[in-house]
Amino acid sequence: MTRRLRGDVSLHLAVAVRSFRRYSTYTAATAAGIFTNSVFGVINALVLIAVWKENPDAGGYDVRDAVTYAWLCQAMIMTIALWGGGSPQDLGQRIRTGDVAMDFYRPVGILGWYLAADVGRCIFHLVSRGVVPTLVGAVLFDLRYPAGPGVWVAFFVSVFLALLVSFGIRFVVSMTAFWILDDAGAAILATALALFFSGLTVPLVLFPGWFGDLARALPWAAYIQAPADLWLGKHHGWGVVGTLGLQALWAALLLAGCALLLRVAERKVVVQGG
């Protein structure tokens, strides 16, 4: 049993490492992306500075929190593939072409395989398009940094949970291709929801009243708002546990949903001529 477990771990590790290498091949594209993230970081930070100049404690943030938030947004976009993409997109392609039948053959679970690939991608994008734009932001603006090692740990756990939630949603979206032949419509709807309810276009703390409470309970709040609030030290003690707990709950629900949908889909796949 332990041998099997060790085999599983090393297999998924190998998948993640190869996925990391796959994305790291495109140096020029990565540099171009870092440049674009940095430009948008500057633009959004300046817009938020103007907003907080008018209302210095909007949403319980001060201007330094808001500027930091703008840069954390840019860092998270590719890390969690906020616009869509990553390994679930490959799955969608394989469902449309029918290659997914091969994935069902393999003596490895589909969900774990694709998750490992997305983790590899995530780590590459975190190091490149997450860290580098943040450094640019740190040079150009006065940012707030995590207060201590405990906050750093909570932040990175939160980033990992954000990836799991985002992966779960992207995976479900790709799987719609099993039932409707073109998943482009579902993908665009998912992107719209993610852009808005993650707080990328406008921080969730500025959402008014009950609408803000609703937005903070939805899975997309796990994308940026949760890790950003931990980074900024907005939560203490049980607040940290609660934030991570809500993220973990959404991650667990979504991944369980993915596993369930896969089982239903498996019975649906018919190999042409077979």
Added chain:
Amino acid sequence: MGEALLRYGQITAMWARASRAYPASFWMLMTGSFVITSIDFVAVIILFANIDNLGGFDFHEVAFLYGSSGIAIAVADLFVGQVERLGQLIRLGRLDQMMVRPVPLLVQVCAEEFPMRRLGRLTQAILVFAWACTYVEWSPERAFVATQMVLSGCAIFVSLFVALACIQFWTTESAEVANAFTYGGNAVTSYPLTIFPNEVVKALTFVVPIAFVNWYPGLYVLGREDATGYPVWALWLSPVVAALLVGLTALVWRTGVRQYRSTGS
């Protein structure tokens, strides 16, 4: 030029017919494009739920800037946005095929797989702009400046899309750099430029003249001529800037095509 436009019209009409072959998918994508762009405006609404004015401009004025910039980029994105895929066409060898056809290369690149769904984005921008226009105190001069603002804005973004895509003649991977200027330019001009530091506004005026998309003419239309230190006639310069950019872009495109040596493998 007439010939080029005719061919462009023929090819896009063909792709428009093709995209309507799957009506459900077409309407879903078009609605999606509308919704995604609307999110930006909902963001502006939420910002104004927290503040009364942004950089000295009220909600209607910001909506005017947002709408005019939105129309300019939506038109450019619809008609020449496909030029962003130049690197992909080069990698797949499709550009070489296009070069031997008797239709101008730029026309083919922009018209290929014409994305009708982007009408969703344009519709959203027009709606916001039209609504914001109802708050403007119109005069014949202002109507004239507003018209030339919209036309020049479209021409400026068209130029930026094409000129920046030419980078891909040299490095096919770096398509995303262009986004910083096109979509970044759209983001910047959706807000009053008074919120940006002076150096940034200078750069947007003299280096990459994105401020002429809507800021300077917009100030005239909104009756806020005093918001910059420039004389009033400077606010009317958008068509001149647009014409210069179009000329420069034609030059860059030609240079790119001349030195293009195919991919080799």
